[in-house]
Amino acid sequence: MRYGILGDIHANLSALEAVLRCFEQEGVDKILSVGDVVGYGAAPRECIALVREVGATVVKGNHDAAAIGELDTTFFNPHAKAATEWTSGQLSKQDMAWIEDLPLIANLSECSVAHGTFHEPEHYDYIQCTQDADASLDLMDLPVCFVGHTHVPVVIMRMTDDPTRTAYTIEYEVDLSESARALVNVGSVGQPRDEDSRAAYCVYDAEQATVSIGRAKYDIEREAARIRSAGLPGILADRLFLGV
Numbered sequence: 001m002r003y004g005i006l007g008d009i010h011a012n013l014s015a016l017e018a019v020l021r022c023f024e025q026e027g028v029d030k031i032l033s034v035g036d037v038v039g040y041g042a043a044p045r046e047c048i049a050l051v052r053e054v055g056a057t058v059v060k061g062n063h064d065a066a067a068i069g070e071l072d073t074t075f076f077n078p079h080a081k082a083a084t085e086w087t088s089g090q091l092s093k094q095d096m097a098w099i100e101d102l103p104l105i106a107n108l109s110e111c112s113v114a115h116g117t118f119h120e121p122e123h124y125d126y127i128q129c130t131q132d133a134d135a136s137l138d139l140m141d142l143p144v145c146f147v148g149h150t151h152v153p154v155v156i157m158r159m160t161d162d163p164t165r166t167a168y169t170i171e172y173e174v175d176l177s178e179s180a181r182a183l184v185n186v187g188s189v190g191q192p193r194d195e196d197s198r199a200a201y202c203v204y205d206a207e208q209a210t211v212s213i214g215r216a217k218y219d220i221e222r223e224a225a226r227i228r229s230a231g232l233p234g235i236l237a238d239r240l241f242l243g244v
């Protein structure tokens with residue numbers, strides 16, 4: 001089974017379309033999403049429709065929860081807050097109901113999916129180093145869990161020959177055959193923050209036990225124009241060109 005995993009989409013339709021084309025070329029059998037389908041970008045309804053159309057298994061991100069009033073935005077920065085309010089005004093009742101029903105964790109036959117952490121997904125904490133990953137790696141029942149939230153791709157692993165050590169790599173092609181458990185941050189489709197403006201995505205080949213991070217060029221100008229004409233903060237358009 002080959003899985004295509006969508007990182008934080010953030011209502012960026014052109015980026016999502018570009019990544020779905022890559023999944024077609026890669027011949028993926030099943031699409032997963034780590035959440036944050038909406039927020040920041042200006043095409044929330046279109047992105048929800050598209051992930052539903054491709055039959056993706058989706059978990060709930062903090063921006064998804066905030067857009068339907070499930071999560072307090074006190075600690076969001078002003079731009080994120082403005083985008084959340086705008087997004088709430090765009091969503092239909094059906095979109096809202098779909099978000100409400102999203103689980104915080106999805107367990108498939110060969111991997112799990114969560115937004116921030118596997119161990120306490122409802123807190124939407126960030127995994128940025130090996131220490132942050134340990135509590136999730138301790139609890140995982142399946143060999144691989146895909147996450148997002150930081151918008152920076154990274155793979156954190158416990159190897160079979162030394163399960164006491166947690167290793168970290170930013171390589172794009174990772175062999176998981178010697179890994180007991182791996183937490184894979186797939187980066188962000190619609191708002192990368194690793195200074196690479198291309199959309200990030202991940203392909204997991206369960207038989208080969210490999211994960212690869214891919215990058216897709218997309219029409220940033222088109223998405224930036226959509227953000228500006230929606231009246232969203234200009235910085236949300238500008239940052240897409242920088243990948244920050």
Ligand code: ZN
Pocket residue numbers: 008010036061063149150151
């Ligand atoms: Zn996000």
